[in-house]
Amino acid sequence: MITREECEALDAADPLAAFRKEFSLPEGIVYLDGNSLGALPVRTPERVREVVEAEWGRELIRSWNDAGWFEQPYRLGGRIAPMIGAGDGEVVVCDTTSVNLFKVLAAALRLRPGRRTVLGDGAAFPTDLYIAEGVTGLFDGTRSVLLPSPRELAGHLDDQVAAVVLSHVDYRTGELLDMAAITAQVQAAGALMIWDVCHSAGALPVELGSCGADFAVGCTYKYLNGGPGSPAFLYVAGRHQAAAEQPLSGWFGHARPFSFEPGYAPTDGIGRFLTSSPSLLGQAALGASLDVWERADLNAVRAKSLSLTDLFITLVEPLDVEVATPREHARRGSQVALRHPDGYPVVQALIERGVIGDFRAPDLMRFGFTPLYLSYAQVWDAAGQLAEVLESGEWREERFGRRGAVT
Amino acid sequence: MITREECEALDAADPLAAFRKEFSLPEGIVYLDGNSLGALPVRTPERVREVVEAEWGRELIRSWNDAGWFEQPYRLGGRIAPMIGAGDGEVVVCDTTSVNLFKVLAAALRLRPGRRTVLGDGAAFPTDLYIAEGVTGLFDGTRSVLLPSPRELAGHLDDQVAAVVLSHVDYRTGELLDMAAITAQVQAAGALMIWDVCHSAGALPVELGSCGADFAVGCTYKYLNGGPGSPAFLYVAGRHQAAAEQPLSGWFGHARPFSFEPGYAPTDGIGRFLTSSPSLLGQAALGASLDVWERADLNAVRAKSLSLTDLFITLVEPLDVEVATPREHARRGSQVALRHPDGYPVVQALIERGVIGDFRAPDLMRFGFTPLYLSYAQVWDAAGQLAEVLESGEWREERFGRRGAVT
16 A cells, blocks of 8 residues: 555655645645635735725726726636637636526527527536526527436437537536547537536646537636636637627627617627626636646646546545546546445544545535645545544544435 | 815714725825725725635635625625615625626516516616617517616506616716606506616615515625625515526525535525625625625715715806706716716816716716715815816817717
8 A cells, every 4th residue: 555655755756746835725634625615825815905905995996997907807718718728719707607607508599599408417516407497498499408417418419409518527426528529429419519617627628629619617716716706717619709699798798888889789709708897806816826827737737636536546445435436537537526325424524634525415525636735645644534534433423413414 | 155164164064974984095086986986995905805814715615604605695685785775685695787687687577478578778877778688689579678768768668568677876967766756657557667776775775675666786886885896786575586587597596505406496585596606705895895884874875975966066067067967856866977078088187186087978077976985175176176177178188088089
């Protein structure tokens, strides 16, 4: 079995080790929940303070022009674009993942007017399914159909399918889908492919462009470290932008927002997917995080992510848990999910020991691996704590909550 | 004519004078653009820092429960409710004004299924019109009709009208509409009344409840001082909540968000108008501002607002401008708009002199009056500067931009 000393040697040789000091994390904690809320970059508080005190407080309304507030959705989008394989003018930062999915789904249905079905994965993070339900409820005769699993796609991909929405990485098991193959399969059936990259943006190099994806949405508060409730992004392939129309047609998407015309006329390009004033504080925090990301090589991030998850899987495999995450690298995101019938109290006991993961009903313990601020030694420690919790049976104590509890 | 000394005496007797020190404003500036972006409350930076460094940085994911992040949309909504005449459980803070208008308009159309028209004011802030266009584009057979003016309402209010959307205060002229009378008129025709209170929330006591309003939306970055791009709010009268359904049906509006069910089931009450994760940084800043507002008597705010705008109108009336804002108190919000054919360069020259207002094409100079941080003496100074700019003709200088320019 691998020793802690071997992990320390891996850390000493880690090309990403220097990034650890770019993040502010409490002492004594192994944070394995960066797939839910990423850690705070050390320079973020100062950047947010600057926007609050100088741009807002001192410059006031002038900052819309002088501090580039109007341009922020485009600028931040342009900085995220290379991380997800998108080109210039294909990404904007705005609103939330759910709101953005609404926009791109409505646009997709309009681009495929004869078709009546939106296919989703019944096991996806539910807000995607709820939004698909909301959008199809507005288009007469359309409906949202849920697959039991993405593997059932072929059987449902008929000439009635307008669009398919899938998560690049399953939020529970951490399974990574084959973006290129699925996109090709969906498009071969005449449908449009919409990817939810919430759990892959910043976790691995996403290749929306070379995979030919039509649309994508994602959040920035997980692997991208934008902060709680930070603004989301959306991607629209350049080839669709001229024809794509979305119904959240607010003034930020207008061709001439300051001519205050009574009729809506969408601007050219990705800007037509904007709706209204950006959240400048949230965008400031995201900008500070992207300053860090711009210096990180995503291929190195992916390599370390796979090493960390390999290490964790190797260390926990002998324990009384079932590894729900695929072993195959090509099918693994940047988290490891372990099944245990009493996963809820086990996770609570781990948290008390300073190892922060989370739980998803009915039996999944989730552990996210964020290569910029996680060391091999910490992974070793986390696996050791899990072994102790399971062996000691301490999770059976009343204070950790009941078996099968839902968080 | 009133003297500066008389204004200073008014300031000395001003019951709201102590609020001035609650806001951080640059020296030497008279800020008359709080109707566009409100000033920074002095305690906001510290509160934002706390959320960034402690709640996010140190407590991380635990803050969703421990710091009450999940409850924020309801808590902040509950704090705004008394300022707009709403009851408990009738207001939530979320998303943007445009997105929230989309939600309530879609809900209104569903509550009036046989009716095919949404009436708006063609002179309203255009995002409201664009969103009405976007929503009606999704409901077969419905259309958005623009009134030349709210005064033309009666002639268009037939049995095909599902909903009417009007701004409580006109964003250009500052004209205040009679909320009670118009709401009654609209409802007598069987339609639903949606108020946009962006320019009245925090400017005067808004009485949505006693006026019987059906829905309302508003922003928090103007008179409410929530900061640039701070989250918006929406109001749904309690009587509509059980039947109202909106299509931006994300997981935050679900009855059981953490059971991760594949089908959408809206929660009871106002929560069904939530969509997704709140912007915690934006909400933190708004919370700090509401701490100030909670100590302010809105009737005193309204009284001072009318005194300030009376004073300004009196002082500028002799100048070479046309006052576009109604003199009648019952028809005036908290801004004064002045027409001048070269309004754009005049405003630029004023800004150079430290008096910050703004311009709306073709000829409107807008000046917002925010009683919590504006003094009578400052209003006197602003009027004096305007007189000097107009008399000197300095606005004709090339550097202030061309006549009729659009900002």
